[in-house]
Amino acid sequence: MIVEAPAIAAGKPGVWLRLLRNPSVLIGALLFGLIALMGIAAPLLSSIDPGAINPSNRNKTPGYETAARDDEGRKITHKAIMGTDSLGRDIYTRVVYGARVSLIVGVTVSVLSIAVGLLIGLFTGYLRWLDGIVMRVMDGLMAIPTILLAIALVSLSGASLMTVIIAVAIPDIPRVVRLVRSIVLSIREEPYVEAAISVGTPTIKVLWRHVLPNTIPPLIVQATFTCGSAILLEAILSFLGVGIPPETPTWGNIMAEGRSLFQVYPHNILFPGAFLTLTVLAINMLGDGLRDTLDPRMSKRL
């Protein structure tokens, strides 16, 4: 005698809809998308080589127009809308190409630190004997100031894009591990995890099926914040001269080279700085909005 089946519940609007309704998420994602588009479409936005040195045009203020004759003898004018740096390179072009490196660093560091942190955090939180050792190592890593750790790691194997990415990712891993571990510790005690164990599910499958899905929403939020701080950290490293080699334009590099002439020619630092600020702001807004929407709130049952 079959009795009951529940009606299909109306339910709240899905996650995507709620995300799109949040103004922070919308604005942050839009801004970030625009900047990413700018980086991807860099060759279309500027036809000049970012590394093209032109010492006769050095340190020109924004809006400077150069005239040249092409092979057929026609006059072409080029307007440096953001001015030129101390070697005559067009800052607009360098900023647009620099967006590529910054965003690549940001996204890669984010993905790398989340992936490694998730793996370590899952096992650390679930296996009690692993917990003590690993968390002390993580505490040790976190005790070292981020920038110093990054500098030390870069200087170990010379500066290149890969080294910088790894050097920026490693100081962030302990934070992710702590976050994942705290979630795993609370999920581990839930009755449905015990039920899975009692029906004979092996540990790996329990972690994959029951524990991991609960860590995803906070991790997405953490990923956005990691992205923003990674972009900043890369800029700091380049500013200090231990970041990406100067051939590749990055916002930090541009600012580093313009530092000595800041008081006379501020446009060197202003433009890349403005873009850097906007990007980090966009990412942080996105992260805040995601956290407000995705954070599981404890619902009270009256």
Next chain:
Amino acid sequence: MTGPVLEIRGLRIALPKDGDRAEAVSDVSFSVAAGEIVCLVGESGSGKSVIAFSAMGLLPKTLPITAGAIELQGENLVGATELRLRELRCTRMGMIFQEPMTALNPVMRCGDQIDEVLREHTRLSAAERRAKIIAMIEQVHLPDPARMVGSFPHQLSGGQRQRIMIAMALILGPSLLIADEPTTALDVTTQAQTLKLIKELQRDRGTGVLFITHDFGVVAEIADRVAVLKYGELVEMGTTAQILSAPQHPYTQMLIASVPSHTPPARAPAAGAGDAIVLRTEALAKTYSTTGLFGGARKVDAARDVSIEIRKGETLGIVGESGSGKSTVARCIARLIDPSSGKILLAGTDIASMPAGRLRALRRKVQIVFQDPYRSLNPRRTVGESIIEGPMNYGLARHEALERSRKLMELVRLDPVALERYPHQFSGGQRQRICIARALAMEPELLIADEAVSALDVSVQAQVLKLLEEIRRSLHLAVLFITHDLRVAAQICDKVAVMSKGRVVEYGPAEQVFGSPQHEYTRALFDAAPGRRFKFAAA
């Protein structure tokens, strides 16, 4: 004082738009006279807590009072200003809540919390206030008042915290006391003491008490009049004797019939001597030891020297209060925690210290149904996936596992179509049935029900218990039933083991243990059960 202390007339409280009905409370009218205890009973979602909160003016803005009057000694509280309500709270009406730990501020001393009431409403000096607090603490029968005043809530037991709350509510002598399920979170013996205290204080001071509960035993013990709520409507009201012995409304009749009685029914012996012993434990023990760095290591014996046995087709009940070790024993048997010593013989094989690899093959023989139906199923997986997870672990193909899960859903009286749904679409009772189906999917020999019906309403509880009985009989299953509710144990168990502080103090057939308990703890436990002497109307 003439006239009722509390009079509610035509009260209507609306629910927000996406609720399951339009109104939380629909046209409810009743009154509480001075010196009388009125019990408001109903199942979860019936609106009883909402009425209690509305009287105190504690309703959130999402639950507006749309019509009716709430009169406290003639003064209408609906539409009263916040200032006036604040003046009335604790001076004319007091409230005690369900969870004593969360109702008290954990970072303030208990004396200071009671003092807060006096500071707000009176102009007594510090010394006078302290004298009044000590006097009140003595009235609620707490030992060593000076120490109580200086202690923090976490240093007291649940029953003691509840008494502090009662002291806070009654210190200024209000004419109305609203009690929102104050004893639900307490042990049976503590509950008995708290109920006795409330009755005593109420009698001495002539307070009117509005007592919210879902436990009919408590109603039998303490109420003068009873009001029954169903989905926000008052379906029946009368004296205790009328409602409990001769209910008129069909809903009330159904509720009263669902309350299990204290005396075990005459049962045919479920398992003969020839039936195999499915589980036997010998001197099972679990000790938790905390090692302090500077000495101060503590050992807590959660369970000691537990020897029980269950035959095929038999139900063994383990009863005891919280902290008695019954859940520990259940978890040890299911090998969710490792016992410290002793043997667990599952069909002859000792699994107490078996390593995890060899244990996996035997896990399927012992399955467990947990207490909280809202947390026992993974909210992100469909119900069908939760049920087939177990059989697939042991090599069953997916379509065969789904076939088995469909048959099991029919067995637990749920439509197999619902396998595609998620847990949040089911009610508590339905979820518990799904958990039973999940346990049965493994074709176990022993089913452990760890307080499996404690979180359910009384009518739903009756259904689930009936289902368990049917399953046990048809599959000839051995069942280990852990509970703190003596009525449930009396109804469903063949043999009973009573546990106290980690030890089994009494063990024998149900009629014997319930009819003539030998151990003094067992006798004290049965005496403390509320409504023990009352005869409820049968089905």
